[in-house]
Amino acid sequence: MSDKSLQRYDRQMRFAPLGEAGQTRLAQGRALVCGCGALGSVVANTLVRAGVGFVRIVDRDFLELNNLQRQVLFDEQDVADGMPKAIAAANKLRQINSAVTIEPVVTDVTHRNVAALAEDVDVIVDGTDNFAVRFLLNDYAVKHGKPWVYGGTIGAEGQTMTILPGETPCLACLLPEAPPPGTTPTCDTAGILGTIVGVIASIEANEALKILSGHSDTVSRKLTVIELWDNRLRQVDVSRLREQSNCRVCRHGQFDWLTGKLGSTSAVLCGRNAVQLSPPEGAAMSLDALTARLAGVGQVTRNQFLLRLSVDDCVLTVFPDGRTIVSGTDNLAAARTLHARYIGS
Numbered sequence: 301m302s303d304k305s306l307q308r309y310d311r312q313m314r315f316a317p318l319g320e321a322g323q324t325r326l327a328q329g330r331a332l333v334c335g336c337g338a339l340g341s342v343v344a345n346t347l348v349r350a351g352v353g354f355v356r357i358v359d360r361d362f363l364e365l366n367n368l369q370r371q372v373l374f375d376e377q378d379v380a381d382g383m384p385k386a387i388a389a390a391n392k393l394r395q396i397n398s399a400v401t402i403e404p405v406v407t408d409v410t411h412r413n414v415a416a417l418a419e420d421v422d423v424i425v426d427g428t429d430n431f432a433v434r435f436l437l438n439d440y441a442v443k444h445g446k447p448w449v450y451g452g453t454i455g456a457e458g459q460t461m462t463i464l465p466g467e468t469p470c471l472a473c474l475l476p477e478a479p480p481p482g483t484t485p486t487c488d489t490a491g492i493l494g495t496i497v498g499v500i501a502s503i504e505a506n507e508a509l510k511i512l513s514g515h516s517d518t519v520s521r522k523l524t525v526i527e528l529w530d531n532r533l534r535q536v537d538v539s540r541l542r543e544q545s546n547c548r549v550c551r552h553g554q555f556d557w558l559t560g561k562l563g564s565t566s567a568v569l570c571g572r573n574a575v576q577l578s579p580p581e582g583a584a585m586s587l588d589a590l591t592a593r594l595a596g597v598g599q600v601t602r603n604q605f606l607l608r609l610s611v612d613d614c615v616l617t618v619f620p621d622g623r624t625i626v627s628g629t630d631n632l633a634a635a636r637t638l639h640a641r642y643i644g645s
């Protein structure tokens with residue numbers, strides 16, 4: 301790397317623990333930001349500005365106006381254009397740092413594609429909004445010895461923990477089972493403040509920067525829990541948890557999410573009054589053919605990345621990977637009915 305290309309990182313290289321050596325390692329580092337909503341957009345923004353060489357941004361969703369309050373990479377034009385979050389994020393971040401290779405992927409992370417998305421990165425950072433994907437990432441990370449950073453927020457509260465497989469406890473050590481759907485608060489029920497998102501995502505990004513710059517030894521060994529509205533900060537010592545727990549993943553090597561034994565391909569989306577319907581393996585959708593087929597059925601709009609059909613008080617958004625997000629209902633059966641009626645299987 302030439303001196304000129306390092307100039308933009310001057311202020312962070314002056315931070316002694318990082319230095320020029322750490323910066324050079326960052327440039328060779330590869331990160332997967334899994335989910336690019338509130339947490340993910342802060343994480344991706346931080347990693348790209350810091351000069352991480354390769355950042356893959358995966359997100360399954362498109363932008364809505366009520367995202368802008370906390371999803372800092374996006375603007376009103378992105379919403380008006382109906383952009384998928386991964387694409388909008390990549391477009392913005394390429395303008396910010398052209399030296400970073402940014403790879404947006406518009407898809408749902410499943411047991412079928414997690415290896416392809418994660419095998420060539422050095423760290424996985426959690427920007428998801430659901431435990432199904434987190435447990436899948438955890439299974440993959442522990443099985444393949446890949447560091448990953450868990451983070452979650454709701455209301456004004458958030459928590460984060462860094463997992464170094466084989467060294468620190470994993471998410472399943474901490475939380476043996478994923479909470480059943482409908483039992484935990486969501487952005488819909490408890491709301492979400494942009495402030496806690498910024499705090500938790502910055503901690504996550506900071507942990508990723510330590511790992512990518514060769515400072516895994518300084519990674520936190522604690523579960524950090526922050527309640528921002530009441531100014532409560534708590535760090536829970538989890539250093540013995542791996543030995544003490546009878547972990548399905550670490551101790552018994554049962555990767556039930558990774559094998560597909562656990563997890564569902566269809567899901568009610570957090571805080572969205574929407575349902576995602578996923579196709580069988582390998583299915584793809586020709587948006588051109590579908591546009592022609594839907595002529596006269598309802599109001600159809602489309603861009604390069606998705607097609608949108610407004611019909612029966614719902615909006616069906618169809619992606620080329622075969623997924624459909626049905627907005628306007630949180631009822632899985634109703635969403636499936638609409639999908640069968642207008643999109644077909």
Ligand SMILES: [Zn+2]
Pocket residue numbers: 469470471472473474542547548549550551
């Ligand atoms: Zn474990």
